[in-house]
Amino acid sequence: MSNFLTLNDLTIIEIKELLQDANQFSKGAQWFPAEKRYAVNLFFEPSTRTKSSFEIAERKLGIEVIPFEIDKSSLTKGESLYDTVKTFEAVGVDVAVIRHDQDGFYQELVDNLEIPLINGGDGCGHHPSQSLLDLFTIEQEFGSFENLNVAIVGDIMHSRVARSNAEVLKRLGANVMFSGPKEWFRTSYLQAGEYLEIDEVVEHADVCMFLRIQHERHHETAALSKEEYHQRYGLTEEREKRMKKDSIIMHPAPVNRNVEIADKLVECKRSRIFQQIKNGVFVRMAILKRVLSH
Amino acid sequence: MSNFLTLNDLTIIEIKELLQDANQFSKGAQWFPAEKRYAVNLFFEPSTRTKSSFEIAERKLGIEVIPFEIDKSSLTKGESLYDTVKTFEAVGVDVAVIRHDQDGFYQELVDNLEIPLINGGDGCGHHPSQSLLDLFTIEQEFGSFENLNVAIVGDIMHSRVARSNAEVLKRLGANVMFSGPKEWFRTSYLQAGEYLEIDEVVEHADVCMFLRIQHERHHETAALSKEEYHQRYGLTEEREKRMKKDSIIMHPAPVNRNVEIADKLVECKRSRIFQQIKNGVFVRMAILKRVLSH
Amino acid sequence: MSNFLTLNDLTIIEIKELLQDANQFSKGAQWFPAEKRYAVNLFFEPSTRTKSSFEIAERKLGIEVIPFEIDKSSLTKGESLYDTVKTFEAVGVDVAVIRHDQDGFYQELVDNLEIPLINGGDGCGHHPSQSLLDLFTIEQEFGSFENLNVAIVGDIMHSRVARSNAEVLKRLGANVMFSGPKEWFRTSYLQAGEYLEIDEVVEHADVCMFLRIQHERHHETAALSKEEYHQRYGLTEEREKRMKKDSIIMHPAPVNRNVEIADKLVECKRSRIFQQIKNGVFVRMAILKRVLSH
Structure with missing residues (x-):
């Protein structure tokens, strides 16, 4: 058993x-x-x-x-x-x-x-079955994890996949980076990967994994409106244009459209969200x- | 597709x-x-x-x-x-x-x-699958729709089958008539069929389709008690006696017993309600x- | 049919x-x-x-x-x-x-x-399917009901199995006894079996069937705390030690652990609760x- x-x-x-x-x-x-x-x-x-x-x-x-x-x-x-x-x-x-x-x-x-x-x-x-499907989607795309730049963006602290994904991706040879609101980042995460601003992330990552803001789990960041979150930490249409050729967008879904990711990008060519x-x-x-x- | x-x-x-x-x-x-x-x-x-x-x-x-x-x-x-x-x-x-x-x-x-x-x-x-089962039940009974008198009685305005049933029955060659509270009848319905009092309807119709009073959808006709509705617009035991030989009773169910139809008639010989x-x-x-x- | x-x-x-x-x-x-x-x-x-x-x-x-x-x-x-x-x-x-x-x-x-x-x-x-599985579990254990001492303990009055189990067990040749709070016992039950204190029951019964206190069904016995109920009417670890060799414990479940039966006894060797x-x-x-x- x-x-x-x-x-x-x-x-x-x-x-x-x-x-x-x-x-x-x-x-x-x-x-x-x-x-x-x-x-x-x-x-x-x-x-x-x-x-x-x-x-x-x-x-x-x-x-x-x-x-x-x-x-x-x-x-x-x-x-x-x-x-x-x-x-x-x-x-x-x-x-x-x-x-x-x-x-x-x-x-x-x-x-x-x-x-x-x-x-x-x-x-x-x-959330190990979610982690595994994330890994599978990346492998399906790139064939290997070796030296792949994978960014994990958003509510790292409350996510059930962020830290375990980071850890296993590192074990598999990928290079992990984090982004999103700093109050959701702990220095302990540094052993898995470094923190970067979203504007840097989009230019270096092969994989941008966005995390859902779990309104149902925490209420303390109500300080930021949805529009503000999107502008400061989200994937805007402008940022998508600066992404690397062949890089992909991932999200465990449900997406808060126009918060983590611009509505128009959810089903764009780079998006693997429904493929996930x-x-x-x-x-x-x-x-x-x-x-x-x- | x-x-x-x-x-x-x-x-x-x-x-x-x-x-x-x-x-x-x-x-x-x-x-x-x-x-x-x-x-x-x-x-x-x-x-x-x-x-x-x-x-x-x-x-x-x-x-x-x-x-x-x-x-x-x-x-x-x-x-x-x-x-x-x-x-x-x-x-x-x-x-x-x-x-x-x-x-x-x-x-x-x-x-x-x-x-x-x-x-x-x-x-x-x-509610097209309901409409289709209504048509099927009529065809099963009479073999054809040609020149059949079909009455649609009750809450026509809020029903999801009344108007589309009327339209398709007319296309199939039936003669449609409406009955029920006048405040639920619009002159636009006249192109599908005429309005008659329930006492006339029961004597002419081959098919009496009663509609459910959707208490859960509208509250404005609370003016009429259930008993009053039954007496003025419903199928009472007395009215059933005046129905044409071989004419049938239909209702999409759930029936409000003793409102649209007298309790005793729900499973009577003319009723096709469970057959529907x-x-x-x-x-x-x-x-x-x-x-x-x- | x-x-x-x-x-x-x-x-x-x-x-x-x-x-x-x-x-x-x-x-x-x-x-x-x-x-x-x-x-x-x-x-x-x-x-x-x-x-x-x-x-x-x-x-x-x-x-x-x-x-x-x-x-x-x-x-x-x-x-x-x-x-x-x-x-x-x-x-x-x-x-x-x-x-x-x-x-x-x-x-x-x-x-x-x-x-x-x-x-x-x-x-x-x-609750005849529950009664039948109780009978099956007893038969599986002892092969026969003849002269078996079966105790039914607890909330006899509100239970859907107590009285019908008692009646059918008697018909099958078993000797039925009841225990539990006296306010839940009616003299009419005496035709199925006699009332005994729990301390006597544990020493004579081949089968101790405990009944669930149905907090969701009645509230009137709130006079007794859970601990008090357990001490006065429940199967404590001490009472279990005095049970007959090869006698078994039954309960329709869910068990209120430490009320009807001590937590440690729910999965003990005598218990047939999960077998039921x-x-x-x-x-x-x-x-x-x-x-x-x-």
Whole structure:
């Protein structure tokens, strides 16, 4: 049995195997578990992309998905997360994908579960399937991470992908830089990459990964209006013109249009934003295959 | 690729083809897409009939249905309808059925989507799959629309089927008449059919289509109590007795029992109300087949 | 057509047939309806275990499950339970599982429905699939009910399984005893079994079935704190030590840990609590097979 909790738990070889499997799936490869399998997606926070992506990935692998809605479950009677997951294990579910607003929610679960757990995003912690689809999208574009300039721009502190992406990109040989509001930058991040102003970033980066301003997670930067944020830290149409030839734009979505990225650029030629969503399915098929094969 | 947005977009030949397909499905015919297909049903307004009918129709065609709940989606984080539908397109969904409270919600979507869209009801606009099942139920009963007297009774102004049903019935050769509260009748409707009092209607109509009073959509006619409405505009037991031999009662449901129609008549011999629901599945199979075949 | 509403409706022979079928399913036996079948699970009260258990049971039998959420259905427009279930019948659903907070909700339904109904729990009335899985778990453990001492401990009055379990256990030859707060005990229960203090119960019972304190159903016993309840009526670690060799602990779950049962005992060697959940799937497969075979 093997959980999928953070990318930090994985060796570079394991990550490359996952990317290779995702690549095979993107080219139409098929894989099915030997026996009928059941999955449950326990999403304690809103999600369109990640949830539907897991749903499709599961079905493409022939896995049956058991529906679950928190607000109609026994959680409303005070049942704990642990007892809820144990219940799904007992009824015969073979894998649980969980998104939860508590950092490291999985720590109290993993020791007592017999079924694999996939982290679908924990608080401000990790979001390893998103990280993996980001890596896959970059590899698909450039073939390799070696010496690639990858900029991570925006709300680094609250993002569940920024720091783990930076760390794994560095391990893979990329050159990481950060940008965005300085109050969301910590000196501890310097070991992964340096801080640059957005105007420098756009001229040097091969990949500009913008992060979503998570209005739903923090309220303290209300000081800056959306227009001001866009002008100071966002990808304006003017800045896009100064980007390197063949460089690409990424964003985990949903994009706050005209905040992180100008509306017109969301579906522009450089944008890989919807390609990322597409790749998410292949990456999640690879993750499910991995945890169900062990 | 072909959307299914309003019946007005379709020629009489296309409508007859759909009715013919629905008829085949009602007799047990089978049709499956060449490859595995995925559907999503995005319902922004409550629904039991239309949603479950599409769900069953999709499954009968072997289509996998990806669940979606607005209140657990990224729409709660401010994501737009457009970005939501684009996301489902990106994860690999092949067709989206959408019900939305905004008239013509699909106009901002269709130009930029690559997957077909099915209108599951837009505000006070259209509800083409309901219209089609109404037509199918009439055809099933009478074999033809030629010279048939069809009455549409009730809240014509707010109904998403009244006006488009009237228009298409006229194109098909039927004779349309309207009844119900005059404040919900506009002189513009006269080009489709004349206005008659309910007591005249019941004696002349072959088909009495009652419309639901949509308490959830308008509040201005609270002047009339339910009992008063029933007595003045509804199908009372007394009026039913005066209906023509072989004439039928229809209603899109849910019926406000003892308002539009007397409780005892909802499942009476003349009533085709549950037959309409049954037919809805066959009609939606025909619609799905159409949009997935193009 | 055959409904599954209460265990009282069934003969001992029918109950034993169901237990035998459940036993076959627990050993990997397969059964599929001759044709494709559709189910709907209408849960008007929160549920994790019962709902997911039916979901899995349905899928293991190859039955397609049509999703339903009350708060997105036409029930929000005032549609009745009857019209809702009739609608599912009309769209082609073959079996409906219903949980509802109204005792005997099914009485107004059964006469006019053509599809079988399974009671997934009605108010403080019955919960026959839970009762059956309790019986199955006991039979699995002891092989027979004859002369077995079965204690039912806790909130007997509000429980939907206590009284019907007691009645059927007696019919099966077991010796039933009750314990818990006396204000939740009625002299009418004495015909099924006698009342004993918990300290006596633990020393005599082969099976200790604890009932959940349903905070969501009644508020009048707030007089007792959770700690006090646990000390006076619950299974403390000290009491467990005095239990008979080979006796078992049962609970329908969710357990209020440290109220009905000490936290440490929930997954102890004597506990069959997660085994009960596991057995629930097999029992529900047997029930579905029964109602779909008639």
